[in-house]
Amino acid sequence: MKALLCKEFAAVDNLTWEDVPDPSPQDGEVIIEIKAAALNFPDNLIVQGLYQFKPPLPFSPGSEGAGTISAVGKNVTDYKVGDRVSFMSGWGAFCEKIAVNQKQVIKMPDTITFELAAATQMAYGTSYHALIQRGNLTENNEILILGASGGVGLAALDIAKAFNARVVAGVSSEEKAVVCRNYGADDVVIYGTEKLDKEGQKALSDQFKEKSKKGGYDIIYDPIGDCYAEPALRTINWKGRYLVIGFAAGEIPRIPLNLALLKGCAIVGVFWGSFTSHEPQQNVKNIIEIGKLIAIGKINPFISKSIPMKSAKDAIKMIGERKIVGKVVLFID
Structure with missing residues (x-):
């Protein structure tokens, strides 16, 4: 072979x-x-x-x-x-x-193609576990998703809209913004691809906050890290959940922990690979539930x-x- x-x-x-x-x-x-x-x-x-x-x-x-x-x-x-x-x-x-x-x-399921079955497990498994088990997602939540046009980001957007939450998508280009808008994002922030200095980070934080209808986000979904993490965390709502998914933008950010104190928020790690080995039965339930949502048209990878x-x-x-x-x-x- x-x-x-x-x-x-x-x-x-x-x-x-x-x-x-x-x-x-x-x-x-x-x-x-x-x-x-x-x-x-x-x-x-x-x-x-x-x-x-x-x-x-x-x-x-x-x-x-x-x-x-x-x-x-x-x-x-x-x-x-x-x-x-x-x-x-x-x-x-x-x-x-x-x-x-x-x-x-x-x-x-007989109704799902090989391509679709292959494409949903990690991205949708990660995002479903993150939002449901780690983020306690409800329809009243407002969510900021960084890297929203990527595999896990778009899955998170899809799942969040299936639960009727309000979503602001963070992306690096207008092309990616179009994809997210078409996928149901309620608003979009384009932060580009350049590394941000302190002034740039403050400006980005202001942009994130301006897009929130609640003055802060209940859940922040972050698969990119780097210089975008702290500006996002500064816009989290009281008792919000900051979901650490990965660091696709490069560097692992150093977060000032006084922000967690001031915001009363939780910084929550999400490592789907470990979750599947520690809680295999729950993971199977999640994958089955994702399949049901696909079958009824609530999500569309x-x-x-x-x-x-x-x-x-x-x-x-x-x-x-x-x-x-x-x-x-x-x-x-």
């Missing part, structure tokens, strides 16, 4: 698409012939050795996908050959076949591009340069 291989932690250009041995199922595992896999920002980090964990070399990046079960190992009780399934793997999805534990597999998997290296470079809007799906051609 073919696979995208990372043989050393280095630049994305070092990845290769080449032949590797087919996997065999171990006890409790299934083999999935992959039809589609989704691109996520951590794929750019993990191949460079910059993510929270480092897989043993060599490995294939890619943490989520969908396909058909082609073989099952011993003690597999819930799945059979021919089942249409989605899966989460941590890494290894950018290839033609993968062996995963049956606990990492979920049966797909945005797949902006479908790219052959052999070109995954180019897609990873694009997401690292923050040139991706919504989700990119890789398919086996």
Whole structure:
């Protein structure tokens, strides 16, 4: 079979698409012939050795996908050959076949395509967990979403509007603002791509606050960090929840903790990967609920591009340069 291989932690250009041995199922595992896999920002980090964990070399990046079960190992009780399934793997999805534990597999509804199933787990799983379990989202909330046109950001916007919350989207360009407006954002702030000095941060904070109808946000969803985090936090409402999703803009921000004291707010970490291992049953419930929302049309994942998997290296470079809007799906051609 073919696979995208990372043989050393280095630049994305070092990845290769080449032949590797087919996997065999171990006890409790299934083999999935992959039809589609989704691109996520951590794929750019993990191949460079910059993510929270480092897989043993060599490995294939890619943490989520969908396909058909082609073989099952011993003690597999819930799945059979021919089942249409989605899966989460941590890494290894950018290839033609993968062996995963049956606990990492979920049966797909007949009405959902492989592309859609592959594209919803991490982005929508992260955002649903963040907003519902960590942010205690209600329809009375006003939410500021940074990086709102990216995979997790757009998922957060989609979910928040499904719950009838008011959403202000923060983005880096007018092109991305159009996407967010079309997706239901009530208002938009464009903060550009340049690093902000203290004056620029104060001006951005003023822009955020001007867009709030309540004088401050009940939930702030932040997957980008860097110089945009503190201006956002300064606009949080009393007893608000600041959700720390990631640091796609570059640097991990240093937050003055007196802001949490003055605002009576909670700064809440959201690491979906750890959540899925610590609370697997709740995660499965979340994924099932997301599927129901898709089926009734309450949420509508945005797949902006479908790219052959052999070109995954180019897609990873694009997401690292923050040139991706919504989700990119890789398919086996």
